[in-house]
Amino acid sequence: xxxxxxxxxxxxxxxxxxxxxxxxxxxxxxSPEAEKAYKERVTRFIKAFTLQKPDRVPCILPSLxxxxxxxxxxxxxxxxxxxxxxxxxxxxxxxxxxxDTFVPPVLVPPGPALEAVDYKLYKWPGHGLSPSTLSxxxxxGEYMKPDEYDALIRDPSDFWLRTYMPRVFGAFKAFTALxxxxxxxxxxxxxxxxxxxxxxxxxxxxxxxxGAESLKWAAAVGEVSAEALAMGFPGVMSALAKAPFDTxxxxxRGTQGIMMDMFQRPxxxxxxxxxxxxxxxxxxxxxxAGAVAPIVMMPLHKGADTFMSVKQxxxxxxxxxxxxxxxxxxxxxxxxxxxEGSYNKRLDIIGDLPKGTVAWYFDQTDMAxxxxxxxxxxxxxxxxxxxxxxxxxxxxxxxxxxxxIEVCGKGGGYVLAGGASVDAGNPExxxxxxxxAREYGxx
Amino acid sequence: xxxxxxxxLADLKEDEVIKLTKKRLDAKEDPLKILEDSRKGMEIxxxxxxxxxxxxxxxxxxxxLLKQITEMVKPYLKGEATQKRLxxxxxxxxxxxxxxxxxxxxxxxxxxxxxxxxxxxxxVSAEKFVKAVQDTxxxxxGLSGFLTxxxxxxxxxxxxLDKAGLRKNIKVMIGGGQMDDExxxxxKADAYGKDAMAAVSLxxxxxxxx
Numbered sequence: 331x332x333x334x335x336x337x338x339x340x341x342x343x344x345x346x347x348x349x350x351x352x353x354x355x356x357x358x359x360x361s362p363e364a365e366k367a368y369k370e371r372v373t374r375f376i377k378a379f380t381l382q383k384p385d386r387v388p389c390i391l392p393s394l395x396x397x398x399x400x401x402x403x404x405x406x407x408x409x410x411x412x413x414x415x416x417x418x419x420x421x422x423x424x425x426x427x428x429x430d431t432f433v434p435p436v437l438v439p440p441g442p443a444l445e446a447v448d449y450k451l452y453k454w455p456g457h458g459l460s461p462s463t464l465s466x467x468x469x470x471g472e473y474m475k476p477d478e479y480d481a482l483i484r485d486p487s488d489f490w491l492r493t494y495m496p497r498v499f500g501a502f503k504a505f506t507a508l509x510x511x512x513x514x515x516x517x518x519x520x521x522x523x524x525x526x527x528x529x530x531x532x533x534x535x536x537x538x539x540x541g542a543e544s545l546k547w548a549a550a551v552g553e554v555s556a557e558a559l560a561m562g563f564p565g566v567m568s569a570l571a572k573a574p575f576d577t578x579x580x581x582x583r584g585t586q587g588i589m590m591d592m593f594q595r596p597x598x599x600x601x602x603x604x605x606x607x608x609x610x611x612x613x614x615x616x617x618x619a620g621a622v623a624p625i626v627m628m629p630l631h632k633g634a635d636t637f638m639s640v641k642q643x644x645x646x647x648x649x650x651x652x653x654x655x656x657x658x659x660x661x662x663x664x665x666x667x668x669x670e671g672s673y674n675k676r677l678d679i680i681g682d683l684p685k686g687t688v689a690w691y692f693d694q695t696d697m698a699x700x701x702x703x704x705x706x707x708x709x710x711x712x713x714x715x716x717x718x719x720x721x722x723x724x725x726x727x728x729x730x731x732x733x734x735i736e737v738c739g740k741g742g743g744y745v746l747a748g749g750a751s752v753d754a755g756n757p758e759x760x761x762x763x764x765x766x767a768r769e770y771g772x773x
Numbered sequence: 774x775x776x777x778x779x780x781x782l783a784d785l786k787e788d789e790v791i792k793l794t795k796k797r798l799d800a801k802e803d804p805l806k807i808l809e810d811s812r813k814g815m816e817i818x819x820x821x822x823x824x825x826x827x828x829x830x831x832x833x834x835x836x837x838l839l840k841q842i843t844e845m846v847k848p849y850l851k852g853e854a855t856q857k858r859l860x861x862x863x864x865x866x867x868x869x870x871x872x873x874x875x876x877x878x879x880x881x882x883x884x885x886x887x888x889x890x891x892x893x894x895x896x897v898s899a900e901k902f903v904k905a906v907q908d909t910x911x912x913x914x915g916l917s918g919f920l921t922x923x924x925x926x927x928x929x930x931x932x933x934l935d936k937a938g939l940r941k942n943i944k945v946m947i948g949g950g951q952m953d954d955e956x957x958x959x960x961k962a963d964a965y966g967k968d969a970m971a972a973v974s975l976x977x978x979x980x981x982x983x
Binding site: 453459462463465469589593636671715721722752753 | 785787827828830833834837868869870871872896920921922924950951953955958959968
C-alpha cells in the first residue's frame with residue numbers, strides 16, 4: 331500500500347475494498363471456471379452499485395434468508411438446533427440454484443445458544459411460536475423506561491450490561507448487581523464481590539455456554555460459506571446496522587414509547603440517537619473489517635411512509651441515519667439501505683448522498699418514481715412483491731421482473747430483487763426471476 | 774370551554790388539555806360531557822390521520838392523552854358511559870404472527886369512527902376467531918398479518934369460519950405488512966385494505982353506513 335489507509339479518499343478506499351472483494355485473500359476456488367464466475371458476479375454487483383452498466387442486471391433472489399429450510403423439506407425449528415440439517419438445507423440451495431449471490435445460514439440463530447441465555451426479545455418456532463412457523467419474531471416492549479435516557483446517554487455500554495441485558499435475557503437477570511466496569515480503578519478493593527453472587531455466576535456460566543454453542547454454529551456456517559465462495563458465489567452483505575431511530579424505537583423504547591417521546595422529550599431522543607449513531611458505526615466497521623464483501627445491510631423500519639410524517643422523518647429519522655450512512659461511505663463501504671414498507675414520500679430526501687455510493691433496496695416503493703427521483707445518484711434494488719413470489723405462477727413472476735427491468739434497468743444502477751424475503755413457496759418462481767435477469771437484463 | 778377542550782386534545786396540547794380537564798372537573802361539570810368532548814377530539818385526530826396530516830406518533834400520543842383524561846374523569850363517573858355504535862367488528866392478528874402496530878391503528882380508527890371493536894390481539898388461532906364471531910355476532914372480521922406465514926394463516930382462518938357455517942353472514946377484510954390483493958384472492962377474503970382508513974370505509978360500506 332503506497333498511502334496509509336487514513337490518507338486515502340473515500341473513493342480510493344472504496345476501490346481498494348472492491349479489489350479485495352474481487353480477489354478475496356485466502357480463498358481457494360474450486361476451479362478456474364469458478365474463479366472466473368466469481369469475478370463476473372462481483373463485477374456485476376460493483377458496477378450496479380456504482381451506477382455503471384454491468385453485462386446484465388444482477389439479481390438477488392428473495393430466497394436467501396430462511397427459505398432454504400423450507401426448500402430442503404425441513405423447517406426453521408429443526409435447523410436452529412440441528413446444524414447438520416442446516417448445512418444440508420443451505421447446500422441444497424447452493425447447488426440447485428444458479429444465482430448471482432449466496433447467503434450462508436447467517437440469519438439462522440443458534441437455538442441452543444438462545445436457550446442457554448433464556449432470550450426473551452425473540453420468539454421462535456417451538457419456543458413461543460408453533461413449531462411449524464417459518465420465521466422468528468421480535469417481542470416488542472418497553473425495555474428502556476422513559477426516565478432512563480440520561481443513563482443511556484451517559485454510558486451506553488453500562489446501560490446495556492446492567493439495565494437492558496437483564497431485561498431481555500432471563501439468565502442475566504442478576505447483572506443488575508454488577509459493578510460498573512469503570513469502577514475498576516486504582517487498587518481494587520471489593521470490586522469483585524458481586525461476582526460471588528451465585529445468580530451472577532450462573533449468568534456468566536450461561537454466557538459461556540452460549541459462546542460454546544455459537545462456536546458449533548459458526549463452524550457449520552463457515553463450512554457452507556467457504557464452499558459457496560470456492561464455487562464462485564459471492565456474498566453481498568457482511569454486517570448489519572440500524573438507523574439510530576430504529577435502535578431506540580425497536581430495541582429500547584418500543585413503538586409506543588418512542589412515539590410518546592417524540593412529543594414529551596424530543597431533546598433526549600436526539601441526544602440518545604447521537605450516542606447510538608457512533609456505536610452503530612463502530613460495530614458495523616468492525617464486522618466488515620474481517621469479512622469479504624464491503625457491504626453493510628441496513629434494514630429500516632420506523633421511518634416508512636405510514637409511520638411518520640415527512641417533517642418527522644426529516645427531524646427525527648434522517649439526520650442521524652444519514653450520519654451513519656456517511657460514515658460507511660467515507661470508509662469506502664457500500665451501505666445497502668433496505669426500506670421496508672414504502673418510502674414513496676421520502677424520495678425527495680434520501681437521494682442526498684454522494685453519487686454512486688449507496689444502494690437503496692425498496693420493498694413496496696414505486697420503483698418508477700424511485701428511478702426518476704434518485705436513480706441518477708443511487709443504485710436502486712427491488713421489488714418483486716413477496717405475495718407474487720409466494721402465490722403467483724412462474725410466468726407472472728417473470729413478466730413482473732421484465733417490467734421492473736425495463737423501467738429500473740435503464741442506464742445501469744439497478745439490482746433485481748424481491749420485496750421482503752420469502753420463507754416458503756414455489757422454487758420455480760425463484761428460477762423464473764433468475765431467468766428474467768438473464769433474458770431481459772442484458773445491456 | 775368545551776370547544777377549546779376538543780381542539781386542545783385534537784392539537785395534542787398535553788399540558789393545556791390536562792389543566793383544562795382538571796378545571797372542568799373542579800367546576801363540577803358533568804363528567805360525561807368531558808368524555809363526549811374527548812370523543813370529539815379523538816374524532817378530529819382520526820380525521821387528520823385519514824387526511825395525511827397526522828401519523829402514527831400523533832395517534833399514539835392522542836391515545837395517551839385520552840387515557841390520562843379518562844383516568845382523571847373516572848372517579849367522578851356514576852354509571853357506565855354508553856354510546857350508540859354503528860356495528861361490531863372482530864379484529865386480530867392471525868396465528869403465528871405477533872405483530873400488532875397496524876392492528877392497533879385499525880382498532881383506533883374503527884373505534885373513533887363509531888364501531889364496537891373486539892380486538893383479539895396477536896397470534897390468534899382460527900378457533901378463537903370463530904368463537905369471537907359466534908359470541909359477538911359481528912358481521913365484519915378484520916384479519917391482520919405482517920409476515921408471509923400469515924398468508925396461510927389467513928386462508929386457514931377463513932376456511933374455519935366457513936366450516937363453522939359463519940362465512941356467508943360475514944364480510945372479511947385483510948391487511949398489514951406483506952398483504953395485498955394477491956393474498957386476498959389466495960385467502961378468499963372479501964377485501965384487502967391498504968391502511969386503517971380503508972378498513973373504516975370497508976366497514977362502513979358493508980354495514981350500510983357510508
